[in-house]
Amino acid sequence: MVDAMMDRVKSTEWSRWRVGGDTIDTADVFWLHTELQHIDQDVITAPRPPGDRRGDTRFVWQDYSPELTLSIATAVLRDALTGYRQLVETNFPRFGHALGLYSILPARAQGFVIVTGADAPVEWPPTLEYTLHTDPVATPSAEPKVHLELIEEADVQPNQWMKLAEDIASSVFRLPGVTQQDITGSNEREATNLAYTWLARDLHAVGWLGDSPYLG
Incomplete structure (x- = not known):
């Protein structure tokens, strides 16, 4: 998906997409494509570790x-x-x-x-x-x-x-x-x-x- 977006970035002056309710544009795609070149893993891990508290919590921050x-x-x-x-x-x-x-x-x-x-x-x-x-x-x-x-x-x-x-x-x-x-x-x-x-x-x-x- 990122490679396809990058092909469009290279052929246009400026591009914009709506993905999952968010808006991304040429700068976002260029940055993400560059960053992905430095990642060797097949799967990108979650940016935040799982919570270390267990229980019936109401908010996400209470899990930590x-x-x-x-x-x-x-x-x-x-x-x-x-x-x-x-x-x-x-x-x-x-x-x-x-x-x-x-x-x-x-x-x-x-x-x-x-x-x-x-x-x-x-x-x-x-x-x-x-x-x-x-x-x-x-x-x-x-x-x-x-x-x-x-x-x-x-x-x-x-x-x-x-x-x-x-x-x-x-x-x-x-x-x-x-x-x-x-x-x-x-x-x-x-x-x-x-x-x-x-x-x-x-x-x-x-x-x-x-x-x-x-x-x-």
């Missing part, structure tokens, strides 16, 4: 222990940074350094995964809070370093660890000191979506992209 949630969040950030770099280098090879996040690469991520404490009256989805920094000792193609700590609290405000964050100035815009998002477990493409979110915000900042669902 705090420790496994931390491991998944770490992998999501690491893969998102790699995916973002590949998206920029594949689609904007001459303009990458004009983009905010790309201009600080290679980057490392630091932050916390916050899960509801055992004594809390209501259990909330885990929250990932992170900040991105330039990694001065890493090579551009090295696997990004991600360091997250696990916090089991009912409610933890970002200002409790704001001292760890530092705004990173670029030629285009200033990255937020802390980014926060829920880890629901219901989306198996969290790393991909995060990479596209960073790219969309970069392109929007330089005026190359209007409104986008990734800017929300």
Whole structure:
């Protein structure tokens, strides 16, 4: 299927498909085709391990222990940074350094995964809070370093660890000191979506992209 799409990409200026309710286009197909060349297995494994909690759970994120949630969040950030770099280098090879996040690469991520404490009256989805920094000792193609700590609290405000964050100035815009998002477990493409979110915000900042669902 990807090979057939790639043949169409090569013969058209821009193509778009609807697959399973999602829209993909030339850039998506080109990136996926390139990535598949690096995979030796006949079957691609699931991006997330099975849950390690058993029981009658209502939400997907309840199937995962705090420790496994931390491991998944770490992998999501690491893969998102790699995916973002590949998206920029594949689609904007001459303009990458004009983009905010790309201009600080290679980057490392630091932050916390916050899960509801055992004594809390209501259990909330885990929250990932992170900040991105330039990694001065890493090579551009090295696997990004991600360091997250696990916090089991009912409610933890970002200002409790704001001292760890530092705004990173670029030629285009200033990255937020802390980014926060829920880890629901219901989306198996969290790393991909995060990479596209960073790219969309970069392109929007330089005026190359209007409104986008990734800017929300």
